[in-house]
Amino acid sequence: MKMSRLFGKTIREVPAEAEIDSHKLILRAGLVRKLASGIYQYNPLAWRTMKKIQEILRNEMDGIGMQEINMPVVQPAELWQESGRWYTVGSELTRFKDRGGRDMILAITHEESVTELVRNEISSYRQLPLALYQIQMKFRDEPRARGGLIRVREFYMKDGYSFHINEEDLDAYYEEVTQAYFRIFKRAGLDVISVRSDNGNIGGKVSHEYMYVTPIGEDRLILCPQCDYSANQEVAESKKTMKTDQPMLSLEKIATPNCKTIEQVAKYLGASSNQCLKALFYVSKGQVVMIAIRGDLELNEIKLKKILDDPNIRMAVEEEVLQAGIVAGYASPVHQSIRILIDESIANGSNWIAGANEAGFHYTNVNLGRDFQGEGPYDLELVSAGAACPNCGSTLREARGVEVGNIFKLGTKYSSSMKATFLDENGDSKPMVMGCYGIGLGRLLSCVIEEHHDDAGIIWPMSVAPYHVYLCSVGVQPEVLEEADRLYQELTSAGIEVLYDDRDLRPGFKFNDADLLGMPIRLVVSARHLANQEIELKERHKTEAVKVSKAEIISTLRELVSEGLRS
């Protein structure tokens, strides 16, 4: 490709809207342009990278027996009413009516349509397992797009779906997909970790997210430095320290004037916050619920939602707490009549400090069973750095990550509601057991840049570089220009992907663009080296250039390209 004809210009100044490096670079390099918040147009260079990512995805998906299909973005509402998600998904699902007044949606994902497709084609266990995938548009009307391509509203996703006769078969395939996913990210040049994750409203039981660990990530991860435990904070667990061997002391009421927070009480009584009992109030289904958790811990609302089976919980406002007969700041589960959930952290301890439900007073030596009761114990803790690993007890650490892929064991959520059944070998009708597997392409591209760049620009891994080689000439001597033209033809005929900077520009301009655009190999033709029948070659990730004789340039490039593709 000749750069004089390439669509998409580089810009020197950083657009004001960009904060993170990959966002700045995709704009400066002219890879994409924004059409609206979270909606981007891809220019030729970026689209070539997208196609290379697609090649990797197709290769790996085909390799584990998935078949590529294509499903529509615009879908009738009935499918989504059938699965129930028409009613449970919020305004990120775009709804509209077609000219006939029929309710339609823009697909946020394709479980419904793939289930509809499969239920009409598959009827026997002999036809299973089956795995299908597509690379298709999704539109999610996110409340807030951010970070360039990191979080957008319209995006391409590779989404795969598998159908099995039972859980065991799904489990085995899930493992195959896991391995394929690690290969995909490695081939694209991105190191990722897999973490346990929440299923959100997609349903199912087990799921994992593939995380690119980076400070710009939106997700908080809980990682064990000793064993392989890793989880999204949304679902992370911890090992609770036990101290159950202490004898129960007798309950005492103590004056604690102006001690409304855990910190104030602990300080006033010379205790630490983990000896205190924290009471939190939420409203679920119109009712105030108290959650009792150790004073130094935070509550995980996602866990609470699941236990209460209510996605619409919210913290109670002070008025609601007062109406429930609770003294704000001095509340505790002792002698309380409202619904109480107990966290594991307090089930394992004894002789707590807790509110006396009377302004200005606390109890000491409060004990579960003797002084209060509640439902549970449940795991309600929002695990953070410093907690103990649930597997090995080591101190957990926190990191941030961008979710570049995820896999779910859906089970029979969609096959049951949408009646995707098959006849087993006994002639019994059963719902298919499903899994689903997604990777966002634009986000992956963005993360690759985030990982591979320097101050001057992008440093593409060979596997997803728009072109392997950037070629330019320096100087205006006719023989230099002719040699550059000739070399471009020669390399192109040899099947090497070359971006040829044939523009009539000064060298500094070309070199800066070469660094910004980030092709893995830069070739420079100049009078200086041409005199010795040599071409200058510089790898983008190295600081030094080398001279290569004209005769060996093709074999050298072939070697570098294949080496780059292997690593």
Added chain:
RNA sequence: CGGGGCGUAGCGCAGCUUGGUAGCGCGUUUGGUUCGGGACCAAAAGGCCGGAGGUUCGAAUCCUCUCGCCCCGACCA
């Protein structure tokens, strides 16, 4: 949806406090000189100042409303 910020030429910004009819740098076009890390000289094109109302003799500037965009949070298959 809460909090903060921003909409002025393709991009980055100044002008707004204290109203007087729009400017700078880069980029673009033309001509010339240059040519190994974003050159120089000369000339030129390009903006109903996001939109709508209002105040005023007069609004980019003041007031009201609205739309869009970014950041933090909430939310997030």
